Amino acid sequence: MAVTSTLRRPPALRPGDAVGLVSPSGPLASRCPRRLGRAVRALGEAGFEVRLGRSLGADTGDRAGSARDRAEDLMDLVADDRVRAVFATVGGSGADELIPYLDAEVFRAHPTLLVGYSDFTSVLLWVHEQTGMTVCYGPAALPQFGEQGGIDPYGLAALRQVLAAPLAAGPLPTSADVVIEYLEWDHADERGRARLAAGARQALVRGEAEGPLLAANLSCLASTVRRGGPVPRYEGRIVLLEESDTADRDRLLRNLRTLGDTGLVERAAGIGFGRFAQTHDGRWDHAELLGTLARWAAGAPGPVVADLEFGHTDPMLTLPLGVRTRLTARDDVELCLLEAAVSP
Template sequence: MKPPRLQKGDKIAIVSPASAVAAYVPRRLARGIATLEKMGFEVVLMPNATAVHSHTAGTIGERLQDLHMAFADPSIKAIISTIGGFNSHQLLDELDYELIRNNPKIFVGYSDITALFTGIYQQTGLTTFVGPALLTQFGQFDGLDPYTEESFKRTFMQTEPIGRIEASEEWTDEVLRWDVADDRRREHQVNAGYTIVKTGVAEGPILTGNTGTLLLLAGTPYLPSFDGVVLMLEDDESETPETIDRYFTQLRHMGAYDKIAALVVGRFPRKVDFDPDFPLKDIILRATRGYDFPIILDADFGHTDPVTTLANGVQIRVEATDSVTLDVLEAAVE
């Protein structure tokens, strides 16, 4: 089930289903809203988007209220998260999935919001999205990176097949303290492009998100099947080579590698600090030993910028031969 496409003039709701960062960075929040308004949208900041309850953005009830209000309001056409963080999975067993199923609309987030958009996708069949967040991308000093904006529009604002996901020309993981030092464009570096770990050609529906958060759903009714999917995973700067190794080993033990069609991994921030003598490529080769599906690293999604928008359940073709092509074969919206 695909949501209706987004058009200029539409209302976009802003929610904070996880961490309360939005309450502490009013300048960054205002910049994110202004970027969306410049793109032609009307922005609705939901009542609890800047709430604080200990380490979350409001109580479970408050965060659920915002999501339910946004899905129930027929004038709201898309829902964008302020940021990820922690604990959005607290909402999964009390979400009104029938309400969501009866009011399909664009729901986009990243990082910890993986728990929500994956659970919604599994429980309702609604196509959900990894993509830019209000604070992280829309709230940058210079607004959205052109690459991020083009992908956002191509995914949400037209109904033709999304097409090729090209590698960005440059990328950044520079951290500038929000509302203190984020008063300039971050320093970027040339993108060397995709890295091929294993060659091959595959096609299947996308299943995407943050690795650690996705694995929180193991053994729950909120994790979709891995059968035939192109698994597209990323993680953040707080991880270490040891934890990343553990995640990809867990996927092996869960039987994921018996089922998936391909594995595409988003670029990691340099702070993860992989051992140059045993880099990420070697970690993944060890975890996937005995399997021959195509594997690609350094795609433009996750916790570096710019980011492409990815749609759960939408068909993608992966070719990793002499070079890499990623072609999304259908539209993500109707």
């Protein structure tokens, strides 16, 4: 059964708007000041006024402050009506700890775009489910905007395509290259990273489907399920999944089993997987991975695709959760946003 979109849309993000930065997980913003400085400059050059959350200066070992402090920092930025979007600085672990301290009414009263990925999945899904608000699985401040030279032009154009105007973004562009080289932040990242040919998007099960978009990190989502947390509503949705570049094959298989047991494959209208860095750096065989994903999704009633440009990969798309989307898997794979992600 198709899901009807009843989205609440934050205002469009335009040049001159203020954006906030929050550290929902670890303290890398505090430990990598040069990288943070580049991210702030890149956001400024993109036309935004940048406001830094208190959590960016916090370092309590493996977290950027207590869970309560990080949650209050996020809500304070959201409650500032001059701030139109809040970007996570980086993923890691610990974003799920914020949820007991978040107040859904703050997000309802102050429609603000939330943008990030990786373990920020927990916060994005919670806000989306609690408020019906569009949130975005997309670039983070340090990994993307903090690159030497700023965010990749593809990534910036993709962000603007979705968030700059109250219009349906239409087909999301493909990227012919991928960047996976690792350069240690604030030590070896003073040059641009090498680019590789990415290859085309892959159709594992052919077909076409429409439904509201859901994007998430596999490890984050599976961990929530294993802890007895809420399972997202998959019915009639286009579900896009990606995995951390630190995951090994056993972790991937365990996460797929966990999500398979929730009925995701049978209930989703269509399924897509992001690019896996492990296939580009030689740790995993690409054809073998595609076979694994195809076998896992064998019972899917709609299209299944792989190698989409999102998640732990560069460059990346911006994916607005809840927006009605068409996934087409034939000779080519197309991801098309059919309605606006933002309001005027």
